[in-house]
Amino acid sequence: MISTLFISPRFVAYPQDVSDAVLSPYLAxxxxxxxxxxxxxxxxxxxxxxxxxxxxxxxxxxxxxxWPIIIVKCVGSARVNTTAKDFDGTTAIxxxxxxxxxxxxxxxxxxxxxxxxxxxxxxxxxxxxxxVFAAIAAEDDDSRLxxxx
Amino acid sequence: MYILRQxxxxxxxxxxxxxxxxxxxxxxxxxxxxxxxxxxxxxxxSNGYQLVDDTSFAVPLPEDYDTANRLYYALRxxxxxxxxxxxxxxxxxxxxxxxxxxxxxGDHHGLLIGVGDITSITLVTSASSVTTPVEWFxxxxxxxxxxxxxxxxxxxxxxxxx
Numbered sequence: 001m002i003s004t005l006f007i008s009p010r011f012v013a014y015p016q017d018v019s020d021a022v023l024s025p026y027l028a029x030x031x032x033x034x035x036x037x038x039x040x041x042x043x044x045x046x047x048x049x050x051x052x053x054x055x056x057x058x059x060x061x062x063x064x065x066x067w068p069i070i071i072v073k074c075v076g077s078a079r080v081n082t083t084a085k086d087f088d089g090t091t092a093i094x095x096x097x098x099x100x101x102x103x104x105x106x107x108x109x110x111x112x113x114x115x116x117x118x119x120x121x122x123x124x125x126x127x128x129x130x131x132v133f134a135a136i137a138a139e140d141d142d143s144r145l146x147x148x149x
Numbered sequence: 150m151y152i153l154r155q156x157x158x159x160x161x162x163x164x165x166x167x168x169x170x171x172x173x174x175x176x177x178x179x180x181x182x183x184x185x186x187x188x189x190x191x192x193x194x195s196n197g198y199q200l201v202d203d204t205s206f207a208v209p210l211p212e213d214y215d216t217a218n219r220l221y222y223a224l225r226x227x228x229x230x231x232x233x234x235x236x237x238x239x240x241x242x243x244x245x246x247x248x249x250x251x252x253x254x255g256d257h258h259g260l261l262i263g264v265g266d267i268t269s270i271t272l273v274t275s276a277s278s279v280t281t282p283v284e285w286f287x288x289x290x291x292x293x294x295x296x297x298x299x300x301x302x303x304x305x306x307x308x309x310x311x
Contacts, residue, residue, distance in 0.1 A: 004161045009223055009262060011286045012153040013193050017300055028195035030223055030286035036257050041160060043176050067247055071158055073178055084245060087231065087275045095242035098265045100219065102293045106180055108156050112259040114247040133176065140255030145164065
């Protein structure tokens with residue numbers, strides 16, 4: 001079944017303490033409402049007990065080289081390790097996307113990419129809990145939006 | 150400087166074009182802190198740029214940021230962009246950020262959001278004659294285990310008296 005993913009990150013910077021009675025205008029804001037057509041998705045909750053424990057992100061139905069979107073929520077310290085191909089589709093590239101968080105402010109990492117070969121989640125500290133959302137997106141003119149419906 | 154950070158992601162069944170079907174949300178991630186903002190001493194930078202051709206662009210980091218602290222970075226791209234992130238701890242990472250724009254492929258912008266000790270972030274498009282707008286928001290992440298890093302936003306709750 002086709003799904004629709006809405007991603008809304010919002011960061012706002014204020015120059016004064018928000019506990020003040022008068023709220024000054026914000027200095028800067030990053031506010032987005034991004035929508036994606038989703039062909040396939042998977043959600044996993046992982047409890048990585050020891051530092052250096054890893055879990056592989058797999059998308060069984062569609063190749064990672066398509067248009068994967070990975071969202072990671074972390075309490076503790078973790079890292080998303082990626083291997084992919086460059087623009088030319090041949091040259092290998094690697095990436096490490098760390099994420100740190102506490103239960104009050106969980107760490108959140110997001111990547112919307114393509115040409116991905118593999119992706120793993122690696123704990124950087126003991127007792128790290130990670131939720132991983134992995135999905136494959138599609139352009140509006142992708143014919144699979146009809147065949148997967 | 151105080152940073153309000155909120156993040157929400159929702160997955161609805163069905164295509165948006167058929168909104169009657171999109172009534173069941175099978176997954177949500179909500180990190181909404183209506184009461185708290187993060188207190189940062191300094192180190193904020195937010196801006197946008199239009200990448201042109203395949204010329205590399207080094208994104209300016211906050212002026213007083215140093216790698217002893219972690220930088221929270223959010224990048225948005227309206228096309229396909231290669232991001233090279235250099236970190237003393239994690240080395241050099243290369244990510245392809247994919248986003249689309251326009252009536253054929255649709256407006257589905259790409260995101261790269263992460264945290265780390267950052268030396269540099271460089272962006273480039275895939276080829277010449279490609280123009281891609283990008284936007285970023287960086288701030289120095291405070292010590293999240295320190296209670297002083299959080300400020301209680303009374304105004305956010307609608308309480309205006311001191």
